[in-house]
Amino acid sequence: MTRVAVVGAGPAGIYAADILTKANAAVTVDIFDRLPTPYGLIRYGVAPDHPRIKEIITALHQVLDDPRIRFIGNVDYGVDVKPEELDPFYDATVIATGADRDRDLDIPGVDLPGSFGGADFVSWYDGHPDVPRDWPLTASQVAVIGAGNVAVDIARILAKTADELLETEIPDNVHRRLLASPVTDVHVFSRRGPGQAKFTPQELRELDESPNVEVIVHPEGMEFDEASLATIRSRRSVKMCVDVLQNWVAREPRDRPRRLHLRFLQAPVEILGTDRVTGLRTETQQLTGDGWVRGTGRYTNWNVQAVYRAIGYRSRPIADLPFDPTTGTIPHDAGRVLDLDGNRIPGRYVTGWIKRGPVGLIGHTKKDASETIASLLADLPALPPAAHRDPAGVLAHLNRRNLEFTTWSGWQRLDRHEIDLGRPHGRKRVKVVPRDEMVEISKRA
Template identity: 60%
Template sequence: MSRKLRVAVVGGGPAGVYAADILTKSEVPSVDSVTVDIIDRDPTPFGLIRYGVAPDHPRIKEIIKALKRVMSNPDIRFFGNVNFGTDLKLEDLRQFYDAVIFATGARRDRDLQIPGIDLHGSFGAADFVYWYDGHPDVDRDWDFQPHATQVAVLGVGNVGLDVARILAKTADELLVTEIPDNVHAGLSRNATTDVHVFARRGPAQVKFTPMELRELSHSPNIDVIVHPEGFELDEGSMEALKAAKSQKLVVDVLQNYLAKEPTGAAHRIHIHFCQNPVEILGEDGKVVGLRTEVTELDGTGNVRGTGEFVDWPVQAVYRAIGYYSDNLVGLPFDSVSGVVPNDGGHVIDIDGTPLPGVYATGWIKRGPVGLIGHTKSDAAETVGMLVEDVDDLIAPEHPEREAFDRHLDSRGIAYTTWDGWEKLEAHEQMLGETHAHARERVKVVERDEMVRVSRS
């Protein structure tokens, strides 16, 4: 006997959208139709594509076009401005869905346990990214200090490069992007002239991509300076370069920067290798420096400390050492890895048994590693497990699609929909067209305004 399969996906970023796409295209035995509802705490879809990619990266945001095609499927619906944990809990979702896939990603900064991390002028990169990307839940102003001309960025992933590049660019260079007016005004107060990016290991171990690295030099106002100290390749490094063409391209770009003479540009991005941050130095509660320990490669691509320390006179520090997932209400959580415990798809309890009908995909499943493309194969693995479990899933009490809408209405939740997103997008494009500095769009920042436009 066939039946309809109803699945909720919590999280509207690429991980959630890919899972919905793969599931609705899957041939599921004993099921005559599959419908998916994507639920997200933001009023808008696309997660970190909207709120985690730097505004001067329009090429990366091309992925939104592919995600839009998925979301146009009538078997997939979007419910935004609905927060799992406060508006909904797992027991609520079980009333309406055969299964729930969690794809909530990783939204906050991983902690760095070194002295001085709580000083004024010490920031998490994720907070800064959400600010310049106009996330509705962060303050509208950023605490740029007028004396902070020298700034440190800890971490050599793509987020670290984004932060360094945004800090080093002039505010007016970003007027061609979708940044809101409050972000332009804030960046106009940014006094940074030198951004120092610190890598704990050598050039072969950095995590950014060749494209991101090349883009550092696209601004005429920025010189990229790679410092020779610590620019080492040991046996482990050479093996890494042989194993990954992209890593070799990164080292080639770094070597080109190393050989290049500075042009005298007003701003500089310095890249330092084999420097392990051990303390943020403070005075009167404010950042006045960064202390690093010089490291050396040990032959395997890892490093050991040398006992030699360097103090860098910086006035602000941004840590970009990775994202960390939120603990989801009613689900087990591995606080060390920052993930929901799982066996590759099933969420598993503390005793190792799978939670019936509960799955995970994306960064909440495997941690904040890999590029967007990895998310698709990850979603396929999770969906494959769900499909295998179909005959064992417990049918919901209220399987009709409209039942969930009625539930949200009864709770007084002002949810947004895909039609609402299209209204908001058209509104943002209109703001861009009519802005004093015309561009493709200007983001709406305030949550209430986003919801108002979406529900109008």
């Protein structure tokens, strides 16, 4: 029986395990994750008012129900256990740790209090166990920098009233904090034009579903060059987004207590303030005909008291593996990890965002995993076999290290517990947030 370790229990890792076990009946897979729970960014990176996206969990659950796939949570690969400790138990290892850090924004003032990374805010409102449980929601005017799905998620959560989120799985402490938020206006700034925005039609439309939020698309910046028009003609999703935006520009104002502003062709150049954020300075951009933009030298100062940077995710390095800091990825050849000299590292593979960068949707993740697993299966006859082949040996080793790992059956207990917490309040679930509490519930008999 071939033994494979997958590091990362998000969609990329679970899809890799699924494809591998379906392609080869003589394979068993252990999926490790540093969190006590599976599903990665589906649990901790998707806004709580996105039930349709969270339905992906149903498909991932079916994969993890396969007896040849074992979930081992609360184990940080490279920190709790070194790679060389686990190598004797596996014929190959697939790294699928994704990307959960904020991409840097190199402008003055970025480190001021009141300037926040979008990934950190998402982790907070999703109840991630490793972020502080309080958040300084004190601004009435807020800027969100970015034009992707994460940016519009953040804008929507900030703009909505807290009680609108009560039917979701939002943690109680998040609801209480949002309830006290004084926000009246959220301004979303996109450096490029509407034809280059990265959000999907579904994400865009959801901005307008709240009865308490007026979505305002400002006509300044609603411009299109030749490249924009070509993209609109060739990509149905872009055309759908542009159609929605143009309809919103033309419609009559509605009297709602909160406003969400969409502003295109505005590039952030400085976050203003001395001891805290007091504003954002942007430079108006103009399209260059090829889908890119250049500055015009015209600047605007916006009176905001908080800035959320949602310009993309970034992966973190993995112990003892090469890492390209420019791309935020592990170098590879069709999923085979390469060392600094470009040579293959036997038995090491990579998939997901840490392989290709934080771009693409679930469909891209499946295709990505298929390529990596094809490489692994092609290499398998030449890989040195694992020295210790008994699956129980890995768990015994973790126990000797006094690591409190969680299991698939433990997750099912925690899952039922969260659903039970939500039921009296008419909610789908109430998330348990503290790590030690999640582990304790998972281990109950």
